[in-house]
Amino acid sequence: MLTLTVNGAAHEIDVEPDTPLLWALREQVGLTGTKYGCGIAQCGACTVLVDGVATRSCGMAASDAVGRKITTIEGLADGGALHKVQQAWIDHDVPQCGYCQSGMIMAVVALLKDTPKPTDADIDAAITNICRCGTFREARAAIHAAANA
Amino acid sequence: MTKTFSLDRRAFFLGAAATGAGLSIGLAIPVNEAHADAVAPEINAWVVVKPDDTVAIRIARSEMGQGTLTGLAQLVAEELACDWSKVTTEYPTPGESWRRKRPWGEFTTGGSRGIRTSHEYVRKGGAAARMMLVQAAADAWGVPAAECKAQNSVVTHVASGRTTTYGKVADAAAKLTPPANPPLKDPKDWTIAGKPLKRLDTRDKTTGRMTYGLDVKLPGMLNAAIRECPVFGGKVKSFDAARVAGMKGVKSVVLVGDSAVAVVADTWWRAQSALDALPIVWDEGANANVTSASIAQWLHEGLDDAQPAFVGNANGDAKGALAKAAKTVEAVYAYPYQNHATMEPMNATALWTPDKCEVWTGTQNGEAAFAMTVAASGLPPEKCEVYKQMLGGGFGRRGNSDFVRQAVLIAKHMPGVPVKLIWSREEDMHQGRYHPTTQARLVGGFDANGDLTALRIRISGQSILASLRPEALLNGKDMATFAGLTSSGDAALGYSVPNLLVDHSMRNPHVPPGFWRGVNVNQNAIYIECFMDELAHATGQEPLAFRRKLMKAHPKNLAVLNAVAERIGWDKPPAQGVYRGIAHHMAYGSYVAAAAEISVADGAKIKIHRLVAATDPGYAVNPAQIERQVAGSFVYGLSALFYGECTVKGGRIEQSNFDTYNSMRIAEMPAVEAIVMPSGGFWGGVGEPTICVAAPAVLNAYFNATGKRVRSVPLKNQSIGFA
Numbered sequence: 008m009l010t011l012t013v014n015g016a017a018h019e020i021d022v023e024p025d026t027p028l029l030w031a032l033r034e035q036v037g038l039t040g041t042k043y044g045c046g047i048a049q050c051g052a053c054t055v056l057v058d059g060v061a062t063r064s065c066g067m068a069a070s071d072a073v074g075r076k077i078t079t080i081e082g083l084a085d086g087g088a089l090h091k092v093q094q095a096w097i098d099h100d101v102p103q104c105g106y107c108q109s110g111m112i113m114a115v116v117a118l119l120k121d122t123p124k125p126t127d128a129d130i131d132a133a134i135t136n137i138c139r140c141g142t143f144r145e146a147r148a149a150i151h152a153a154a155n156a
Numbered sequence: 157m158t159k160t161f162s163l164d165r166r167a168f169f170l171g172a173a174a175t176g177a178g179l180s181i182g183l184a185i186p187v188n189e190a191h192a193d194a195v196a197p198e199i200n201a202w203v204v205v206k207p208d209d210t211v212a213i214r215i216a217r218s219e220m221g222q223g224t225l226t227g228l229a230q231l232v233a234e235e236l237a238c239d240w241s242k243v244t245t246e247y248p249t250p251g252e253s254w255r256r257k258r259p260w261g262e263f264t265t266g267g268s269r270g271i272r273t274s275h276e277y278v279r280k281g282g283a284a285a286r287m288m289l290v291q292a293a294a295d296a297w298g299v300p301a302a303e304c305k306a307q308n309s310v311v312t313h314v315a316s317g318r319t320t321t322y323g324k325v326a327d328a329a330a331k332l333t334p335p336a337n338p339p340l341k342d343p344k345d346w347t348i349a350g351k352p353l354k355r356l357d358t359r360d361k362t363t364g365r366m367t368y369g370l371d372v373k374l375p376g377m378l379n380a381a382i383r384e385c386p387v388f389g390g391k392v393k394s395f396d397a398a399r400v401a402g403m404k405g406v407k408s409v410v411l412v413g414d415s416a417v418a419v420v421a422d423t424w425w426r427a428q429s430a431l432d433a434l435p436i437v438w439d440e441g442a443n444a445n446v447t448s449a450s451i452a453q454w455l456h457e458g459l460d461d462a463q464p465a466f467v468g469n470a471n472g473d474a475k476g477a478l479a480k481a482a483k484t485v486e487a488v489y490a491y492p493y494q495n496h497a498t499m500e501p502m503n504a505t506a507l508w509t510p511d512k513c514e515v516w517t518g519t520q521n522g523e524a525a526f527a528m529t530v531a532a533s534g535l536p537p538e539k540c541e542v543y544k545q546m547l548g549g550g551f552g553r554r555g556n557s558d559f560v561r562q563a564v565l566i567a568k569h570m571p572g573v574p575v576k577l578i579w580s581r582e583e584d585m586h587q588g589r590y591h592p593t594t595q596a597r598l599v600g601g602f603d604a605n606g607d608l609t610a611l612r613i614r615i616s617g618q619s620i621l622a623s624l625r626p627e628a629l630l631n632g633k634d635m636a637t638f639a640g641l642t643s644s645g646d647a648a649l650g651y652s653v654p655n656l657l658v659d660h661s662m663r664n665p666h667v668p669p670g671f672w673r674g675v676n677v678n679q680n681a682i683y684i685e686c687f688m689d690e691l692a693h694a695t696g697q698e699p700l701a702f703r704r705k706l707m708k709a710h711p712k713n714l715a716v717l718n719a720v721a722e723r724i725g726w727d728k729p730p731a732q733g734v735y736r737g738i739a740h741h742m743a744y745g746s747y748v749a750a751a752a753e754i755s756v757a758d759g760a761k762i763k764i765h766r767l768v769a770a771t772d773p774g775y776a777v778n779p780a781q782i783e784r785q786v787a788g789s790f791v792y793g794l795s796a797l798f799y800g801e802c803t804v805k806g807g808r809i810e811q812s813n814f815d816t817y818n819s820m821r822i823a824e825m826p827a828v829e830a831i832v833m834p835s836g837g838f839w840g841g842v843g844e845p846t847i848c849v850a851a852p853a854v855l856n857a858y859f860n861a862t863g864k865r866v867r868s869v870p871l872k873n874q875s876i877g878f879a
């Protein structure tokens with residue numbers, strides 16, 4: 008048993024310590040907005056915030072997340088109000104299939120926290136998520152819009 | 157007799173919130189149900205109007221990111237004249253379609269056909285519903301329907317100014333006989349269709365609430381991980397279940413068919429961990445020694461004229477004209493196997509009892525998934541059902557139902573217990589239905605004036621239809637292999653050459669092929685458009701002018717080509733250090749072209765500055781989403797050009813994850829300008845056609861930049877990459 012603090016709530020879960028945080032979130036905590044794409048920290052579909060840092064949750068053991076503040080896509084909106092990145096995503100009609108978008112949005116949230124007005128080069132360096140549908144054109148426009156919101 | 161169907165939505169639509177006395181209007185566009193079998197598959201569509209004026213439009217095709225769900229809803233809503241802000245959508249289930257004799261027509265979503273093969277009957281569905289709602293209002297007022305008009309879900313009696321809403325008259329409308337042949341609006345009068353509206357399914361995709369197959373949760377559900385013999389055609393010889401039986405959460409180890417083993421556990425991670433620890437011995441069968449080199453060698457032999465081949469397009473006497481030509485130019489091109497690598501790996505959830513089999517899955521072909529459920533469950537169709545989930549990408553891969561079969565076979569071992577089967581990314585890479593591999597030898601012949609008198613294209617390689625749809629072969633010939641190179645049809649060659657021969661030496665290696673976004677135009681557009689460039693350069697002609705000379709009888713091809721040339725400024729020199737390339741093609745009924753501007757560092761580091769694309773799909777139901785399909789497909793197509801290759805060793809695919817099968821990131825994304833230029837009079841596809849012109853435009857620009865002609869994909873094999 009270990010305890011994870013996810014979106015402000017403590018969850019005591021029965022999980023082996025070396026289980027990837029991704030699967031603990033999806034299967035034990037029950038939050039499936041965080042997606043599995045590769046399991047080897049390549050694609051970014053599983054990105055969550057750990058103490059505010061964008062983290063590929065497939066590559067972090069659940070036990071390493073104990074005592075830290077985990078934010079998933081489900082915890083991004085503040086009550087009914089969407090986060091400005093989510094709103095920009097809607098305004099720019101970014102998602103196609105949408106499967107990669109939770110991870111990309113979380114990566115962008117972290118980027119804007121550290122770099123409130125990112126340049127294109129900042130975006131290129133920080134956002135390395137795979138999107139097989141190819142939503143990068145709209146995503147870039149939405150990132151700039153969120154930065155200016 | 158015309159029959160109006162009345163459905164209890166709760167019974168038929170998973171997750172539909174049954175609020176109040178919602179009612180269904182049967183848009184039995186005048187189909188006599190007794191004859192429904194005879195006139196299938198195109199029958200009718202359905203509209204639900206609720207008392208609060210909410211309209212639920214039923215969509216039979218699958219949404220996988222391409223925007224079809226929104227586009228089809230726009231077409232229905234256009235004719236329905238409803239309030240777009242109150243439109244929702246629902247998927248009818250394949251099982252219900254089967255039981256009701258296919259009132260929604262085809263479910264299949266591939267070949268860029270989602271809209272172009274259903275636009276007429278879904279629009280008629282909307283039109284018939286509008287006429288019935290208007291009639292119901294007119295009846296209530298005791299006035300002729302002709303004196304009333306409908307707009308924005310409101311019916312108005314023009315003379316008296318009386319109004320009512322769709323929700324108020326829906327009950328009465330549902331009891332009316334549908335009109336026989338409702339007239340449709342002229343597309344130039346469209347106000348909802350044809351507009352760049354936002355997608356209907358975006359919000360849940362930004363909050364994590366959208367449910368994909370991977371996210372299905374059922375009470376008491378177990379999870380399964382699977383490994384199929386990595387050598388295609390091989391079988392399971394033995395496995396040692398005892399080695400993992402004691403691992404935490406493991407419930408059972410199951411032989412699936414004769415070629416795969418699954419571990420079922422309480423969670424997927426435990427199932428996959430046990431599978432990774434499970435010793436499995438394979439009988440690898442006859443293909444255990446096949447390699448990429450042995451396949452390439454076999455294909456190369458097929459380039460020999462002496463080898464028998466199916467003729468796909470011919471006019472004049474190409475061989476004779478080549479023999480007489482003043483100058484000939486020859487080149488050989490090659491295209492590799494590629495995996496779809498949808499972001500969401502294959503998965504399906506199944507619940508089997510002796511009385512019922514239900515499946516939850518993301519599928520591009522609900523009816524095929526249903527048929528597979530029936531076959532694998534051993535139950536009759538009336539005891540089976542499939543609930544379609546949002547697809548985390550399809551690109552053609554999810555037109556197959558192999559994962560549905562596996563899930564049902566596993567669930568049969570545990571009656572009454574739902575089991576969710578998820579493929580690891582590694583399994584997804586190893587069990588693909590791969591973009592087929594082909595090679596092509598192209599020969600062009602010129603007369604003394606530098607005019608192209610003959611073109612001969614020999615394709616050698618794999619047929620998709622021979623493997624997946626053998627019934628579609630024509631006396632053994634796979635016409636799809638010639639996509640973009642045929643004399644007519646929805647993927648015709650955009651050039652007139654006096655003497656032409658295009659043929660195909662079919663060679664089908666054991667690697668299972670599949671329809672991969674764009675399918676055969678991906679390689680054929682490279683073959684023809686790069687070779688056209690070669691021909692122009694070999695005879696000192698300007699590549700665009702050279703093409704135009706051969707396109708006089710192809711005005712729609714020429715129009716898109718001219719559009720990209722003009723937008724990129726072809727007649728003015730590019731900026732210092734920037735080089736251009738151009739290409740065009742026809743695919744899925746649409747005319748497409750692209751022009752690229754690139755620079756190249758160290759001869760091998762490509763920066764794509766601009767990609768201008770033009771698409772003429774006949775009608776543009778949602779130009780904003782078409783633009784997104786064009787830009788998005790370029791990521792898929794350029795990922796394939798730069799990185800995409802599945803190699804074969806020991807009969808199996810060597811790549812196992814995104815570390816060995818790379819995909820473009822945002823830093824590599826070029827600026828894409830998409831010109832959507834519908835010329836009307838035909839309905840072409842959108843999701844796939846434009847993908848194929850990005851690669852040849854970039855390759856032709858690369859030649860201009862470096863003088864090096866690249867004739868095989870992917871570029872990484874030649875140490876060429878993104879800057």
Ligand code: FES
Nearest residue numbers: 044045046051065
């Ligand atoms: S699933 Fe974690 S990075 Fe791909």
Ligand code: FES
Nearest residue numbers: 104105138139140
């Ligand atoms: S939206 Fe489909 S993978 Fe990104």
